[in-house]
Amino acid sequence: MRxxxxxxxxxxxxxxxxxxxxFHDAGESGSxxxxxxxxxxxxxxxxxxxxxxDTLHAHPEGALVVHRVYNIAKQxxxxxxLANKLFIGYRARLEASMRQRVAQLEG
Structure with a gap:
């Protein structure tokens, strides 16, 4: 896992x-x-x-949400x-998504 x-x-x-x-709509573990x-x-x-x-941690200002993307390909x-066009723009999309998620979680 990388x-x-x-x-x-x-x-x-x-x-x-x-x-x-x-965790309100997270459901349960599955395959x-x-x-x-x-x-x-x-x-x-x-x-x-x-x-x-996604992981949740204590933070002095409230809660820290961390999102990680791993490559789990065995071969x-x-x-x-290549399949993701060298991930061009991917980080920017992740960061924008995190900002939206933080706003949503703040209620």
């Missing part, structure tokens, strides 16, 4: 409130999904290369770069 991207955002709200909002409310982790993955992982781990 980390490709990481973005973070601080939610200015109490950690337990953010945890409740984050392509891990939901661990106690550890503050939601992970989801595909059949080929993608694993996305041809170079191919996701």
């Amino acid at each position: 980390l490709l991207f990481e973005v973070q955002g601080v939610v200015h709200a109490p950690l337990e409130d953010v945890r409740e909002r984050m 392509h999904r891990l939901v661990d409310r106690d550890r503050g982790v939601i992970a989801y993955w595909g059949d080929w290369w993608y694993r996305g992982e 041809g781990n170079w191919a996701p770069c």
Whole structure:
């Protein structure tokens, strides 16, 4: 498993409130999904290369949400770069998505 991207955002709200909002519609763990409310982790993955992982941590200003994207390809781990056009613009989309998520979690 190779980390490709990481973005973070601080939610200015109490950690337990953010945890409740984050896990409200998270569902349960399954064949392509891990939901661990106690550890503050939601992970989801595909059949080929993608694993996305959201984690929740205490922060002096409220709660820290971290989103990581991993390459989990067992073979041809170079191919996701080509399939995703060298990930051009991907980080900017992740950062914009994190800003929207923080605003949503702040309520």
